[in-house]
Amino acid sequence: MTRLRINGATKRFEGVDGPLTVFEGLDLVIGDGEFVTVMGPSGCGKTTLLNAVAGVVDLDTGTIEFGGEPVEPGAFPFGYVFQEPRLLEWRTAGQNIAFALEAAGVDASEHDRRIRTWLERVGLADERDSYPRQLSGGQRQRVGLARALAVGPELLLMDEPFSSLDAVTARNARRNLLDLWADTGASVFFVTHDVHEAVVLSDRIVFMNGDGDVFEAVTVPHDRPREFDDPALRETEAELTRTFFEELE
Amino acid sequence: MTRRGAVAGGGFLLLWTVASAAAPALFPGPLAVAGRLPDLIGPGPGGEVFGHLGASLLRVVLATAVGLATAVPVGVVMAVDDRIETGVSLWLPFFMTVPTLVVVLVAMVLFGFSDLSVVVAVVVAATPFATVTVYEGAADVDPALLTMADAFGADRRAVLREIYLPAILPSVFGSARYLLSMVWKVVVLAETFGMNRGMGALFRYWFNQGDLTALLAALSCFVAVMVGLQTGVSRLEHRLFHWRA
Amino acid sequence: MSTDDDRRFRSLRTITAPRPATVVSVLTVLAGWQLFSTFFSPYRFPGLWTLAGNVTTVLSGGTRFDPFTQFGATVARVAVGFGLSMMFSTIWGVAMGARSTLGEYLSGPLFVLLTVPSVVWAFVGVIWFGLTEFLVPVFVVTLVVFPYLTVVVWEGMGDVDESLVEMAEAFGASTAATWRYVYLPQLRPHLFGAARIGLAVSWKLALVAEVFGSATGVGVAVKHHFETFENGMVLAWAVPMMALIYGADRLLRRVERRAARWKSEATERQGALE
Incomplete structure (x- = not known):
């Protein structure tokens, strides 16, 4: 069953030289209890997408379904973890x-x-x-x-929550997050630009390029619980890093 | 800026006209006030507005210069030496509560109804605040730069010239602008008591005549000069320090 | 690390004994005052003992002005004028900050209003209302202090962290909760700053207004003694009011520090942890 479905989401901002398209006709599905990560370079519109789901930013076009029902953005039980803690x-x-x-x-x-x-x-x-x-x-x-x-929350929105932490702290925080996620059964919509983080955490990874287009979506083929230093995980990480940077170049 | 100014100015004139139509005795209308301008510009006891403006302006410039000459060294020394900062800061809350009026009156009694009294009053009443502005700018100096200078063995003189001076220049300017806006008020207040020339004296004259329309006309001249002056100073400041923004 | 140590050490010192710089500063100023006074007659510039004697005379009702009536009148006017200004400025400043177009259009007129000298307001007030108990002083205080504080509050609104407002919105906080828990705590230091400046300025303006537009108050006593060239008495009337305003300022500062507990405790504990 799907938890969240985004259909044809488009967002434009008024830029200095006319309208600036952040993303256009974007579709995304997150299953019930699924951990989905959107990977993309800085400024590709990942945060805007999260904000649109949370109802903080208005979409120009597009609809959102929650648990199979069409809903207004933000009008469903979700929690939001920001890049900076915002306490x-x-x-x-x-x-x-x-x-x-x-x-x-x-x-x-x-x-x-x-x-x-x-x-x-x-x-x-x-x-x-x-x-x-x-x-x-x-x-x-x-x-x-x-x-x-x-x-x-039935859906947890997370915007690069560990990007400003040092390596050891971030590692512990990821471990803690996976434990909590397993206990609560909530779906997670995670955003990062760190391939390693995406691979160790996610069920599925969606890749966005600098123009806000989804160019690749992969299922992470590893059982849980995962050893963060498992060579098989490292290999997947290396492979996805190649895919990611080839598209960006 | 201009469109906004026009809208705000137009709105103000409209309000004024409406108010004067409702209660002409309380609010002489814009036209009535403008009609008194010839009286102000022409000769006579309530006239010579430009002469009065000039007299005030001279005092303002003189007092601002003396105030700045006091504020800058004291402010810098406060930033450099912790003990002096402690000793001077102690009196700042006290200066906050000293009423300008008392300073003006005491100065008048001590030094007579002269320019000296005005300058003394301004220096006592306004300088502490300008000093704080300079001090804050100087205290803002990056401690890492001071450590760097120390590491390279720079002497006190070089530190003052190369690190403090560039840091405080903008705040000196800010403090001059601040002084200017404060000094005007002290000068006008002082002129109201027993000076023959200056805008304060002109205001007092028309107040004693009970002529609200002429008083407002004199006020308009004063406000126009003030706004022009302050806009000019901020423009100059903007041009000089635009690299900081 | 070193700055934390320094701060702790310094706070320790203020508890145990006044710093030498404080003692030197107080002695220098007092000695300077005394020395200056020797150049003038005690009427024109009082020495410290004369001034203390004069203050006693004023407070014990030894002049033609009753101290309770005069100080009472001035305090009441300052309180009303200051209260009104604070109220209007908070409302207007917040409105200008929340609606940027309002801010853009009103900042110009406020700026112009600020250039009007307080004496002129006093003159206009007297022509309009004559000699009054409350109207003219409150009118002058409010018209000068209100635009000034409005600008302070308006600038404070610019410091509000928008990302926290966004956070509150994402969690679905009501408008009331957002104002109470997100905006107000961020505005609080600016409001306190505005209040402290406003209080000091209100008292100075009330004095000016009283000189021209009232039959009671400290201003009237000050004017009388000025006209007889008795500086000693002019100062003696100002000193008790200054002490009162200074006390009120200290009180405000204490309340402010209490409201900002989350800041000070943090630094203390961080120092202890590191």
Whole structure:
């Protein structure tokens, strides 16, 4: 069954020299519980696509279906993890999650339990009363993840969430994400420009070029759980890197 | 900019006309005010507006120069030496609360109704704020550059000339612009008390006559010069420091 | 690392003893004042002891002006004028920031309004309303302070982080929640800054307005003593008000620091962690 279906999405911006097409007639399907990554170079419109699904940016044309039903963008249970954590610095980790819960209309009596649960599951049980400035970059990004998961999403939107973390922290964060994904059964719409990340995380990878066109879609042929350093994964990674850069050149 | 200015200006004139039609005694209309301009320009006790403007302008330039000459060295020294910064900063909140009026009146009593009083009043009332502006610019100097200069063994003089000077020039200009806008107000206030020439004196004359229309006409002349002057200074600043943006 | 250490060390020092620079600075200024006063008669420029004596005279009602009436009147005018200005400026500043066209059209007129000297507003006020208890001082304070603070608040709106607004939108936060939790906390330092400037300026303007447009208030006492060339008394009337405004400023700063707890605690704990 499909979770999310994007049909013929087109987005144009008013540029300095006339309208600028970000993507045109784009189709994308994400299955129930599937982890799909959109790979593409910087500025190819990946973030715009996520924002369009979230209803932050309006599409010029195109429709969105959720669980088989046509819906307005953003009008379905989803969580969003941004590239930079986008936490409210004047609120504690717990209060940041409460902000999203309140916005999602979750009953106030539920807040405490959900905050405790999700902070614990991202390994930040003790940081509930810490302000974002007291946390490290990796911890902040985990609060962002807990916030997105706490609202009970059926779809998780993730915009290069680990790109600003150091290699070790990012690796641990990916491991944590896979565990949480397996537990929740939510679908994930992930965006990155890192081939390694895409291969170790995804069920399926969709490649976009600089013009916003999808030129390739592959299923990652590896069983889970995956060893991040498995030579077979490395080989797939090398192969896809070649495909990716050949198209870009 | 011009279209927006035209719309805003037109809207303002329209509001003014409507208000004056509703209550002519309270709001003399734009035409009535313009009609008094000849009185202001011509000779006579309430006239010679250009002479008054010139007298004020002279005081403003003089006071701004003295204020800047005080603010720049103090501001730079504050940025270079932590102890001086502590000692000077201590008095800034105090200066925030010193009323300009009291400064003006005290200066008048001490030095008589003279240009000296005006300049002293301005320096006391406005310089602290200009000093802060210069200090903030100088304190903004990249510490990494200072470390670099230190590593290359540059002496204090070279550090001042090569690192502090370029960093503070824009803020000196900003502080001059700020001083200018403040100095005008102090000068006009001072002129209102016991000076014979200057825009403050002209305002006082028409106030004593109870002539609102002429008062507004004098105000229009003043505002026109102020806006022109400030626009000119910001343009100059923009031209000089456009590389920073 | 070194800056954190420095900051901690410095805060430690302020707790234990005043820094030598502070002591030197206070002594220098006081000595300078005293020295300056020796060039003039105590009427024209009072020494520190004379000034202290004068302040006592003013506060104990030893002049022809009753201190409670005058200070009370001025404080009430400052409070009303400042309150009105803060209210209008917040509304207008936020509106201009939220609707950019409004900001573009109104910034010009505000800029022009700012060039009008306060004395002229006082003159216009007196011609319109005559000598009044509240109207003219409040009119002058509001007309000068309001455009200034509006600009401060408007500029503050420019500092609002749009990506956080986008975040709130993505999570489906209501307009009320977005304002309360996203906009307001970011505006708060600007509002406090505006309030602190506004308070100090309001008091200075109330004084000017009182000189021309009122029969009570500190301004009237100041004007009387100016006309008899008694600088000592002019200053003595200003000093208690300055102390009051300074106290209010300190209070605002304390509230501000409390509101920005999330900032200071962060630096402290980071220092402890690293």
